Amino acid sequence: MSDQEQKNTFTRFSAFRIASLAILIAVTTIFTYLIRIPTAPTRGYLNLGDVAVFFTAITFGPFSALIAGGLGTALADIISGYAQWAPITFFAHGIQGFIVGLIIFAHRKNADNLRIGIVRLVLAFLGATIIMAGTYFVTGGFMYGFGAAATEIPGNILQNVAGVLIGYPLALAVRKAYPPVLTYKW
Amino acid sequence: MITSTYQNGNSYIHKTDPRMKLFLLVFFTVSFFITDSISVTSLYFLFIMFLIGSSIGIKGMAAPVKTIYPLLIFVALLTPPFHPGGTVYLRIGSHILVSNNGIMETLRLIIRFTGITGIFFLFFRTTSIDDLILSLRWFHVPFTITLILTIAIRYIPHMIYLYTSVTDAHKLRKNWNSKEEKISFKTRIKNLFPVLVSVLIQSIKAIPTLAMSLELKGFGSKRPRSRYMTIHQYYSFPLQLFLLSAIVLTVILSAIL
Numbered sequence: 001m002s003d004q005e006q007k008n009t010f011t012r013f014s015a016f017r018i019a020s021l022a023i024l025i026a027v028t029t030i031f032t033y034l035i036r037i038p039t040a041p042t043r044g045y046l047n048l049g050d051v052a053v054f055f056t057a058i059t060f061g062p063f064s065a066l067i068a069g070g071l072g073t074a075l076a077d078i079i080s081g082y083a084q085w086a087p088i089t090f091f092a093h094g095i096q097g098f099i100v101g102l103i104i105f106a107h108r109k110n111a112d113n114l115r116i117g118i119v120r121l122v123l124a125f126l127g128a129t130i131i132m133a134g135t136y137f138v139t140g141g142f143m144y145g146f147g148a149a150a151t152e153i154p155g156n157i158l159q160n161v162a163g164v165l166i167g168y169p170l171a172l173a174v175r176k177a178y179p180p181v182l183t184y185k186w
Numbered sequence: 187m188i189t190s191t192y193q194n195g196n197s198y199i200h201k202t203d204p205r206m207k208l209f210l211l212v213f214f215t216v217s218f219f220i221t222d223s224i225s226v227t228s229l230y231f232l233f234i235m236f237l238i239g240s241s242i243g244i245k246g247m248a249a250p251v252k253t254i255y256p257l258l259i260f261v262a263l264l265t266p267p268f269h270p271g272g273t274v275y276l277r278i279g280s281h282i283l284v285s286n287n288g289i290m291e292t293l294r295l296i297i298r299f300t301g302i303t304g305i306f307f308l309f310f311r312t313t314s315i316d317d318l319i320l321s322l323r324w325f326h327v328p329f330t331i332t333l334i335l336t337i338a339i340r341y342i343p344h345m346i347y348l349y350t351s352v353t354d355a356h357k358l359r360k361n362w363n364s365k366e367e368k369i370s371f372k373t374r375i376k377n378l379f380p381v382l383v384s385v386l387i388q389s390i391k392a393i394p395t396l397a398m399s400l401e402l403k404g405f406g407s408k409r410p411r412s413r414y415m416t417i418h419q420y421y422s423f424p425l426q427l428f429l430l431s432a433i434v435l436t437v438i439l440s441a442i443l
Contacts, residue, residue: 014397014406015400015401015405015406016394016397018330018333018337018397018405019337019394019400020393022334022335022337022341023389023390023392023393023396025334026344027345027385027389029338030342031382034346034349035349035378037371037375048382051382067334071334071335071338072338075338078191078310081191081249081307082253083306083307083309083310084254084299084302084306086306143298143299143302144257144258144261144295144296144299145261145264145268145291145292147264147267148257148295151260151264166375166379169379170379170382170383173383174387174390177383178387178390178391181390184390184393
């Protein structure tokens, strides 16, 4: 890397951004890989990867969610032995976080309006679900057929429901307990 | 945790240049999608299985299949009805459930998906994360991205420790999530929520400290960086390049012919 290129990179990414992204990636990986809640009806597990993506998008903004959501969940896939999913997961969860962040951070001057807040959250959920479940369905369809890929749609929707239902209150609770986090978004 | 993916070894795949392996990973993944011929995809699949068997061992060949077999069952059950054609083997009324076309398509999809899983398994089982990151740098992935990845990977064990400590601390406060009890889904979430809040706050509090240590290490300085880590070279680079070209050429020719 040339000196000029190095200088430009450092100007774009301050140490604080690097640190926040690295920590958020590690958090997303842990939420996806380690924290799993058993779901009684299907005897399956619900991972909290989407909760971390929603939390990052709501608290830190779309660009942090794009990188932390994408790389964090992809790393969790690699660690869990499902590395073949990592590139798709990176794209699906990265764009999912970016969309959620964009919708939540749009028109911040109306942030205190409860009705607008709810509409924004519903739109973020819909956008995230379409992007995430859609990406897995299309890529899964090309890899092993659309019949089998369709069986994953309900699970992916459930993940997004958990993401918004746990991620949003989590973001509010963290803001309340640790107000300096409000200054961390970029 | 990371070591459960990568296993140190002395095989020829372990010793192969990680840049070559990274290139072959992408190349074989794309190759599986380029050709529709079952015989050609089977050849790719057998080649990958040979690489796994000869480098990790015969037991290693079953490892990637173990992780995806439930999905393969779904593929076997759900693909044939969507691809009717040729000799019909099973039908209910006017609906064709199993036909020759359906079986061939199912085979093609199973071979493709198992092959892709196999090549990813082989790559991550034989390539350390450090080598992967150095290879990404060689392929001109921005320095900041690889730095973020390196720090994140180093922080994962710390985060696990943090999560375990916070969970234990919350368990001490009350009888929480004991395995013997049957706890409802709602209660599990309710119990987990304060743990997640604590873990997140502790993690976020680490950001300024980490940023400060990065600055103290000279991050952002205009002076050129020193680099100490290099990709290990066991075989000569031209020889590996020659073998890589031979593999690529064979795969391309088999797809064309």
